[in-house]
Amino acid sequence: MEEKRIAVIAIVIDDPSAVSEVNKALHEHNEMIIGRMGIPYRERGISLISVAVDAVADEISSLTGRLGRINGVSVKAAISKK
Numbered sequence: 001m002e003e004k005r006i007a008v009i010a011i012v013i014d015d016p017s018a019v020s021e022v023n024k025a026l027h028e029h030n031e032m033i034i035g036r037m038g039i040p041y042r043e044r045g046i047s048l049i050s051v052a053v054d055a056v057a058d059e060i061s062s063l064t065g066r067l068g069r070i071n072g073v074s075v076k077a078a079i080s081k082k
Helices: 016-028 057-068
Strands: 004-013 033-041 046-056 073-079
Touching (some): 004 016, 016 046, 046 057, 057 073
16 A cells, blocks of 8 residues: 655646636545645736645645646645655
């Protein structure tokens, strides 16, 4: 069995119409989420979300891949080494 890792996923939403799809993806992976912080930056018309997760690397990659395929969304993950 693969070992779980702690990661922080950074999500930048440039298209406000993508917010509901991002929230749906996060809700469907809520079992791995430790915490979440969202910041709407109204002056620039973007939203920033950071999500702390505890999961195996394949699950983290699956979530970031799904989020990255949403139009108007950019995603990066920083994953612990242990």
